[in-house]
Amino acid sequence: MAILNVTPDSFYAASRIGSTDELVRRAHQALADGAAILDLGACSTRPNSIPATEEEEWQRLEPALDALRTAMPDTQLSLDTFRPEIARRALEQFGSMIINDVSGGNDEMFDVVRTYRAPYIWTICGKYEWLNHIDRLADIDLILDPGLGFIGGVDNDYACLRQLDRLREYGREILVGVSRKSMIWKLLGITPEDSLTGTQVLHLYALQHGATILRVHDVRAAAHTIRLYNKIYNNK
Secondary structure, eight states, X not given: OEEEEOOSOOSSGGGBOOSHHHXXXXXXXXXXXXXXXXXXXXXXXXXXXXXXOHHHHHHHHHHHHHHHHHHOTTSEXXXXXXXXXXXXXXXXXXXXXXXXXXXXXXXXXXXXXXXXXXXXXXXXXXXXXXXXXXXGGTTSOXXXXXXXXXXXXXXXXXXXXXXXXXXXXXXXXXXXXXXXXXXXXXXXXXXXXXXXXXXXXXXXXXXXXXXXXEOBSOHHHHHHHHHHHHHHHHOO
C-alpha cells in the first residue's frame, strides 16, 4: 500500500504532494514499483498536528480522487480519513474503495462502511482488548491494523508490535504501517529522512509475524523486502 499525501504538513516532508499532476505521476510510479493499493490522505494525523477542517479535507480530496479515478480507474484505492462524512462523500461520488480510519472507528463510521460495503481498516491503537468485541463488526470486511504510532510512546509501540501474532487468529488481512515513524527515528536518534533502513527491518519483522499489507512511503524498497522474505520463507 503506497502512501499518497495531498497535505502540506505530513510528518515526512518528501511524502507531501502539491498538485494533481504530481499526484498522478507519483501514483503511476508507485504502481510501477510494486504497489497494489494507493492510500490517499488529505488530513495529517501526525502527533501534535492541527487537523484540517472537514471542508478543507474534502477540498483536497475531491480533485485528487477525481484525478486518480480518471488516470487509473481499475486501481484499488484506499482513503485515509477518520471522518464518516468524508468517507460517505467519497464512496458516493467515486465508488468502491477501502476506508482507512486511524481513529479506531465509531458507530457512524461503521454504518457508512456497512451501507457502501467498503472494506474497512480497523486501527486498534494498541488496544488488543478491543478484539474481544470483533463479533459486532462481523458483517464488515475488516482489515486489522495494530495502530503503530498512535499508541503513545516508543516503548508502547514496540510492546504492541511484539503482540502482532495475536491478530492472526481472526483470519483477516493484517496491515502494518511503520514507515519512517517515530518508533524508528526517535529510538535511533535520527530523522524520518534517515529511517529507511530501520523501516525495512520492521517490515521484515511484521511479515514474519503475520502482516499481509505494508503501508509504505518507499514502495520499491518495501517490494524488495517482500521479495526477499518470500524467497526465504516460501521459496518464491
